[in-house]
Amino acid sequence: MTTPNEPQPKVDSLPPANPAAATASAAAVSAKPVAVASPQPTNPAQPLAPPAPPPPNPLAHLSLPFKGVDYKAKGYHCEATVAPDQVVAVAEVLDKEGLSLDTITGVDWMVEGQMEVVYDYFHPTKTLRVVVRTRIPRDNPEIATIYKVFPGANWHERETHDFFGIRFLGHPNLTPFLLPEDATFHPLRKDYAA
Amino acid sequence: MITKEAIMSNGAPSETFTLNLGPQHPATHGVLRVKMTMDGEYIVRAEPVCGYIHRMQEKMGENRTYAQFLPNTSRIDYLSAMTYTHGFVGAVERALKLQVPPRAEYIRVITSEMNRISSHLVWWGAFLLDLGGFTPLLYAFDDREKILDLLESITGSRLTYSYFRIGGVYNDVDDQFLKGTREFVAHMRPRLKMYRSLVTDNIILRKRLIDIGPISSEMCRKYGATGPVIRGSGVPYDVRRVEPYSVYSEFDFVIPTFQETDSMARYLVRMEEIVQSLRIIEQALDKLPAGPVMAEKVPRVLKLPAGDYCYATEAARGRFAVRIVSDGKEIPYRVKLRTPSLSNLSLFEEASAGMLLPDALALMGSLDLVIPDIDR
């Protein structure tokens, strides 16, 4: 009686591959395997291997563009790419879900003229790792701060500003965190020459 | 307890002064500066200033190949170096879909758990040094010498082991190491009983730690604090159980969790973790399979497929995660190190407001910070 939109706990493995690892966990992780329908080849004469089933999306009940990800290959369970102005709203929804902020990473895609900000979240009691990505233009990198939702983002955003120069609008104290107080350079940009 | 309101209502003046717990101070474990605005003995605001040992590890990650960056990982948190190397090596193996042989996985678990015990022993000694008990440090270092000698016999180093390789470990363990490890486990258990009766049950220590520095589980969640900080607040979050990596799912161990949220709870979590690590080591020694210790067919030149890959391990201080962004070349495009001490310290400002100075220092000691872990 499970519908795809019902919240289901996530197991850290694909159901056909390794069920042993799932049942060995003891404490706060419930280990109900998730039922996934595998598409069958339509023509029995062609002995093609069925394409691997897409990984299930544990946050399908949220109306956000999350996609399930193969944990064994990538290390997280679902990810979403959102527009920069939706980052705070997504953070609020994930906060209500009970997730915790893991870290904020900046990536400088110089060739494409964009900077990517990656927000990692983890759940303290369920096996769930969520990644939210967003891209901002490289010449004027600005994005809203999620500090009001997750106070822990304060230091992560300061660090990302130090390394990339991304300005987090609304941040109370965007001064250098790891670099010297009077630093004006951003070392992790790809065009930074020491 | 003396409350600030009681003092203020009796007409105490309300000027504040700035006290600088400078980068050089016996109580901060490493070069951490805390700018404290004090109202008499009470802290109005404690602002940690980091960056005194910032070595830009992430930039180094963009200038070295995957194999060349491996020694850097030991130096991020030198007390718990094995688990940090494990995080990086695991991310690369995950991306390349390398199968690590089971013997190497078991050896990784044994050495990581021994490293965890030695890290907790250093924390214990240094924490008690902060609180004024000078002797347990020396007792802890006595036990730690045994671990360091054992690990030196197979890895060659005492502190920053670069023992794991991409695909396994580089040196097999011999019988002398296995015998020595069993002897160590047998030696350590009575020592822990002695530590319990000498230190943990001491009334002065209990008065110093019980009900001091409460950190609610909600605050932990908002700041991303992990490790013994969140386990001392009642949430049994341990990466080895929630996202089992390596062969941790095959061991039977308990995640120590205490509900009291005070400094004593975090203290007891770590002491219990030493007991559980001893259990894991024993089980791993019993189950150690024979076989090779390096995967076959590790490519000479490591080029990860484009995309990003994460791997998380449970270090002694909390959740350590590596995120490698690769563009298909042999040098990573971006290496992000998510270190536990940074998230653990970020809640210090909010948690220490209104506390007395010695209590705030006890709270900071119970967070178990290693400053190079924060600054990288």
Next chain:
Amino acid sequence: MQALQHLISSGWPEPLRLILFLVGILAFVGLNAAYLVWVERKGAARFQRRPGPTEVGYAGLLQPIADAAKLMSKQLIVPAGVDATLFRVAPLLMMSPALMSLAVIPWSQNLAARSVNVGLLMVFAFGSINVMAVMLGGWSSRNKYAIISAARVVSQNVAYEIPMLLVVITMIMVTGTMNLSEIVTQQAGAFWHWNFFRVWVNPLMPVTFLIFFICMLAETNRAPFDMAEAESELVAGAYTEYSGMGFGVFFMAEYANILLGCALATVLFLGGWQSPVGSLLGNPQGVLGNLLGIFWFFVKMYFLVFSVVWIRWTFPRTQFYGLLNLSWKILIPVSLVTLLLSSVMIKLFHQ
């Protein structure tokens, strides 16, 4: 021998005898301050399972001399902006009460510099100068850490003087005199005559001894009551700005105070120079008797000093309010109870 005996008991002009005693006490305190450092370092090392000083001299016995030479050779820095007079006077003020109080302690049958009728009162009157010395040292240093530490010391010492004085009043009532030499002669006989076991007058006598010992630890700012110099919080506390021999004198004064406290505890509770085996060793008089008295005195006193060192290296530090709570909420009520109990017992049974 005869001349020596004559010398000690009577006959010599009083000023000469006093000067000899003062020189003797100064030498004794100096030697002790130096070698108690050795005892502390060796004791700390052995408790921590390491050897301690072994290089300088056999078993490190010349280490204190090396340390004293080092301290004396350093420049006495007086930082700019400090109150110069107070800064220089503070170490001396700390040392003098101990020296003066040691003049009334009876070291043996005939060995007391001055047998003063109000000896006990004199000791505690001088003892209060210690607080002032640390306060002056901390205040004049013009250093926030030093001022915080000085403020803590004042409140700690004042809080612990009260139970100490209550205990001393109890002992005065129990023994009926303030003259330390008489207190010791009352405890003649074997060890069950010591004041420690005088439970028919004060049923809580061992508790009284314990309170006295704890207060002595707190008054001398020894761990676990060393909030004032809590190294891991306040660097060196009130003594941060002192260098060379200024710091050395504070250090020596701390050991002199410990010596005084243990000597007082021995005199008041453990029978002073009385032998614990009574007349089993005969009852020698004269020089031999005095030497034997000194021997027993030192055995008891150094046992207490060793306990002080032992306690320092075993326990962590209390919090500040824990320390004050212990004094105001526990020690004062208990010492008041012992005072009341002793006075009731004396009134009922010993009038």
